[in-house]
Amino acid sequence: MSAAAGVGQQWVLVEMVQAFYEAPAYHLILEGILILWIIRLIFSKTYKLQERSDLTPKEKEELIEEWQPEPLVPPVPKDHPALNYNVVSGPPTHKITVNGKECINFASFNFLGLLDNEKVKSAAQASLKKYGVGTCGPRGFYGTFDVHLELEDRLAKFMRTEEAIIYSYGFATIASAIPAYSKRGDIVFVDEAACFAIQKGLQASRSNIKLFKHNDMADLERLLKEQEIEDQKNPRKARVTRRFIVVEGLYMNTGDVCPLPELIKLKYKYKVRIFLEESLSFGVLGEHGRGITEHFGINIDDIDLISANMENSLASIGGFCCGRSFIIDHQRLSGQGYCFSASLPPLLAAAAIEALNIMEDNPDIFQTLRAKCEHMHKALQGISGLKVVGESFSPALHLQLEDSSGSRENDVKLLKRVVDYCMNSGIALTQARYLEKEEKCLPSPSFLPVCRVFSMGALQDLHEAVWCS
Amino acid sequence: MEIACPINKGISTMFTNILRGLVPMSSLPHALPRVQKLPQPRSSLSWASLTSFPPHPQVMYLLLHTVKGTPFETPDQGKDRLLTHWEQIDYGMQCTSSRKFLSISPVVLYLLTSFYTKYDPAHFVINTASLLSVLLPKLPQFHGVRLFGINKY
Numbered sequence: 001m002s003a004a005a006g007v008g009q010q011w012v013l014v015e016m017v018q019a020f021y022e023a024p025a026y027h028l029i030l031e032g033i034l035i036l037w038i039i040r041l042i043f044s045k046t047y048k049l050q051e052r053s054d055l056t057p058k059e060k061e062e063l064i065e066e067w068q069p070e071p072l073v074p075p076v077p078k079d080h081p082a083l084n085y086n087v088v089s090g091p092p093t094h095k096i097t098v099n100g101k102e103c104i105n106f107a108s109f110n111f112l113g114l115l116d117n118e119k120v121k122s123a124a125q126a127s128l129k130k131y132g133v134g135t136c137g138p139r140g141f142y143g144t145f146d147v148h149l150e151l152e153d154r155l156a157k158f159m160r161t162e163e164a165i166i167y168s169y170g171f172a173t174i175a176s177a178i179p180a181y182s183k184r185g186d187i188v189f190v191d192e193a194a195c196f197a198i199q200k201g202l203q204a205s206r207s208n209i210k211l212f213k214h215n216d217m218a219d220l221e222r223l224l225k226e227q228e229i230e231d232q233k234n235p236r237k238a239r240v241t242r243r244f245i246v247v248e249g250l251y252m253n254t255g256d257v258c259p260l261p262e263l264i265k266l267k268y269k270y271k272v273r274i275f276l277e278e279s280l281s282f283g284v285l286g287e288h289g290r291g292i293t294e295h296f297g298i299n300i301d302d303i304d305l306i307s308a309n310m311e312n313s314l315a316s317i318g319g320f321c322c323g324r325s326f327i328i329d330h331q332r333l334s335g336q337g338y339c340f341s342a343s344l345p346p347l348l349a350a351a352a353i354e355a356l357n358i359m360e361d362n363p364d365i366f367q368t369l370r371a372k373c374e375h376m377h378k379a380l381q382g383i384s385g386l387k388v389v390g391e392s393f394s395p396a397l398h399l400q401l402e403d404s405s406g407s408r409e410n411d412v413k414l415l416k417r418v419v420d421y422c423m424n425s426g427i428a429l430t431q432a433r434y435l436e437k438e439e440k441c442l443p444s445p446s447f448l449p450v451c452r453v454f455s456m457g458a459l460q461d462l463h464e465a466v467w468c469s
Numbered sequence: 470m471e472i473a474c475p476i477n478k479g480i481s482t483m484f485t486n487i488l489r490g491l492v493p494m495s496s497l498p499h500a501l502p503r504v505q506k507l508p509q510p511r512s513s514l515s516w517a518s519l520t521s522f523p524p525h526p527q528v529m530y531l532l533l534h535t536v537k538g539t540p541f542e543t544p545d546q547g548k549d550r551l552l553t554h555w556e557q558i559d560y561g562m563q564c565t566s567s568r569k570f571l572s573i574s575p576v577v578l579y580l581l582t583s584f585y586t587k588y589d590p591a592h593f594v595i596n597t598a599s600l601l602s603v604l605l606p607k608l609p610q611f612h613g614v615r616l617f618g619i620n621k622y
Contacts, residue, residue, distance in 0.1 A: 019587030027588050030597065034576050041572060044564045049612055183547030206546045236622045240550075334542050 079413070081433070086423070091116060096428050103428035106449045111284055111395045112355075112365055114315035120354045127350035135343045139332075143343040151349045154356050155320050159290055160300055163329065164322035167337050168344040170309025173319025174277050175201035176337035177307050178246065180330060181273075182207045186242040189223055189272065191215070192441045195252040198277060199440055202246070204336075211440070214254060217262045220245070224270040243272040249281030249292035253432075253443045255390020255397050257281070260296045264303075273304040283313025284395055289359050289366045313359075316352035318344045369395060380449070389446065398432060398446035408436075411445040419447055526575050526603035533571070534606045535620060551622065556612055563609040572607045575600055 055063070076083065090097045093116035096105040114120055127147065137143035148166055155164040167173040178201035182188055186207040190198065193214040202209050210227075212220040231238035245267065247258040260276075267274050278291045286294025291308070293300045300306070305327055309319035321328060321335075331338055359365070370393045377392045380399065390397035404411055412431070419429050431447045533555040543549065549557050559565045579600045586592040605611060615621045 016584060016587060020584065023588035024590065024593075027583060027593055031580055031583065034580070038573050038576055041564070041569055044569075046559075046562050046565045048562055049609065179546060183550065185547065185550065204546075236618075240622045336544075 079416075081416075081431075098423060098428050101423070101426070103423060103426045105428050107428045107430040109312045109396065109450055110315060111313045111369060111450075112315070112359070114313070114355045114358060117315070117355070117358065119358065120315060120351050123354035124347045124351040127347040131346040133347065134345050137343070138339060138341055139343045140339055145343075145346045145349070147346045147349040147353065148343060151344075151353050151356075152320070154353055156322055158356055158360065159306065159322045161306070161322040161328075162325040164320050165328050165331050165335065165338060166344055166349070167319045167321070167335070168317070168341055169337065170279065170311045170317065170319040171197045171200075172337035172341065173309055173321060174198055174275075174279075174307045175204060176335045177305060177321050177331060178202055178244075178275065179205035179336065180334040181275075181305075181327075182242060182244055185240070186244070187227060188244045188246055189220060190246040191248070191251070191258070193251050193253045193443065194246060194248060195277070195279075196435065196439060198246055198248070199438075207244075214251075215256065215258060217259060217266070220263075221266060224266060224272070228270060243270075244275055245272050246275045246277065249276055249278040250284065250391075250394055250396075252280060252396065253398075255394040257285070257292060257295070257391055257394075260292055260298055264298060267302070274302075275305045275307065276303050278306055278308040279312055279319075280394070280396055282308040283359060284366065284369060285393070286366070288363045289313070310352050314352050314355045316348045316355060318348060318352070376449070396448055396450050398443075398448060400444050400446040404444065408442075408445060415445055415447050525578060526599040529571075529575065530603050530606070534603075537620065552613070553606075553620075555607060561612070563612070568607070572604065575603050 086098050088096060088098055089100070092105055092108045092110065094105055094113075095102050096107065097103075108115065110116075131145060131147075135143040135145060139148070152164045152166055155166075156162060167176065174197050178188070178198070182202075182205040184206045186205075187210060188202055188205070188207050189210045189212060190202060191214055192211050194202075210223050212223055227243070231241075245263065247260075247263060249260075250257055263274060266272070276292070281292045281295070283289045283291075285292050288294060290300075291306065293303060293306075301324070303323070305321055305323045307319065307321045310316040311318070321331060333339065373395050374392045377388060377390070377394075377397065380386075380388050380397070383399075385402055386399045387402045388397055389400055401411055401414065405414070415431055419431055422429050429447050429449055431445070432443070434442055436442060534553050537553050538547075538550045539557075555568075555571075558567055558571075579596055582596055583593065586596075
């Protein structure tokens with residue numbers, strides 16, 4: 001059997017070689033060309049497609065000679081804020097000790113007063129004894145503790161969403177969440193007054209950014225309509241671009257709320273996803289402190305992603321994102337601040353859980369906070385030379401100069417004098433600081449009195465102090 | 470074009486010597502079906518060759534030149550979302566060893582097949598068309614070119 005197969009094989013081979021001699025010319029020529037091409041390919045060098053402009057050595061020398069090194073420390077004026085800083089000693093509670101002088105604290109973003117709450121402190125201390133100070137790794141590499149999972153669970157239940165994810169730094173929360181979903185070629189419509197963290201997230205995402213005027217729904221609709229027209233011209237491209245709207249619940253830079261019901265209508269009309277940043281409105285707005293969705297009575301499933309930092313109302317460090325499982329789970333591998341950063345220290349997670357407990361047990365503190373905010377807003381109204389910017393129930397207001405002197409530097413200097421005077425009279429305020437060269441739309445200089453619970457009596461003092469300046 | 474997804478690096482850098490990685494990996498799927506067919510002295514041998522040549526270029530075309538982007542998230546924010554696998558190999562460098570191997574292997578297969586089909590004209594047409602369809606997209610002049618807007622987005 002195998003011998004017959006062997007003979008058969010030989011017979012076939014002879015036939016093959018015979019066919020080779022009788023092959024048509026065009027076929028053999030083509031094969032010859034292919035073999036020559038293979039040889040050429042084997043001996044070709046690798047090269048890059050982009051052309052680089054090659055400088056001649058002389059040009060390189062010229063460039064090197066022209067170069068002047070920049071000083072390591074750029075020349076700054078003597079009154080630069082980085083050179084004259086205030087030193088705070090002791091924990092920031094109702095009163096804060098600045099430069100040795102005890103002042104009423106209008107500077108910390110401690111809206112619910114949970115920073116010096118005994119229960120929160122004892123929960124943190126118990127956790128410190130149990131776990132030590134830090135987790136020694138990111139969430140994916142031995143850095144996940146049960147307190148993290150518990151905090152995520154509790155936050156998801158509190159916000160009534162499917163899942164939540166914790167970040168260890170508040171700024172990094174929204175700055176990691178946006179680039180996890182929005183990539184090159186995608187379009188993001190963002191408000192002009194978005195905070196710096198959002199701007200950095202957008203920059204990291206490399207997407208096309210379209211700014212619309214602050215809280216101006218007509219402007220946003222115009223941009224969406226323009227985008228729709230472009231999409232109709234190129235439907236195949238439109239099918240692969242993702243569109244997002246990024247807004248804040250309570251804006252850090254202006255103190256007002258976004259018109260969420262209109263945004264939801266625009267979302268469903270133009271098919272865009274909404275990312276809501278609730279750092280200032282979490283624990284402030286809404287009946288139970290659930291944020292702006294509760295404030296406006298909107299179903300939380302309408303918002304695709306809610307991101308907040310826990311550094312304001314929850315008196316902890318870090319941030320969280322909550323939403324549907326399908327959306328939040330993506331960040332477990334793509335959220336850069338989640339995967340590549342050490343996880344939240346367990347004592348802070350335990351403190352946040354305790355703060356959540358307090359928020360859930362006493363839902364009336366939110367009403368108290370809003371009442372105090374309104375009181376403060378009214379009390380600050382009549383000050384000559386300053387105007388109050390912000391909603392009446394917003395705990396973080398801005399006091400801006402009514403008539404600007406024209407140059408930002410002079411305004412900043414004047415406000416600094418006001419703040420110093422207040423500091424001397426026993427009220428600690430801060431100026432709103434911006435990285436002037438980095439911000440997209442720089443807000444006018446202002447200072448931020450922050451309203452907190454339990455600060456009734458201080459309002460009179462503040463009032464008097466600012467009147468006199 | 471600076472950062473390619475790891476699977477392209479996988480082809481070029483993880484298996485730095487192509488003889489160690491790419492050659493066995495791609496030789497095996499060709500060799501296996503042919504081993505059974507070779508020793509059978511049938512006149513239908515030529516048709517057997519026909520069935521074994523065109524699938525290879527078609528599959529190669531599909532995997533290298535049709536499918537775009539990466540099968541997993543990359544840290545470069547979707548730079549290669551619109552690039553095919555071939556364009557992503559070695560970060561867009563042309564004529565690297567992996568690219569040379571992948572260009573030469575269909576030609577070698579074509580030469581073998583035309584030998585086995587005894588230079589039949591009908592087979593010539595089909596096989597040459599398959600070969601051209603898989604060789605043309607690999608030329609450096611065709612990098613990033615999308616004809617008639619097919620496969621652009």
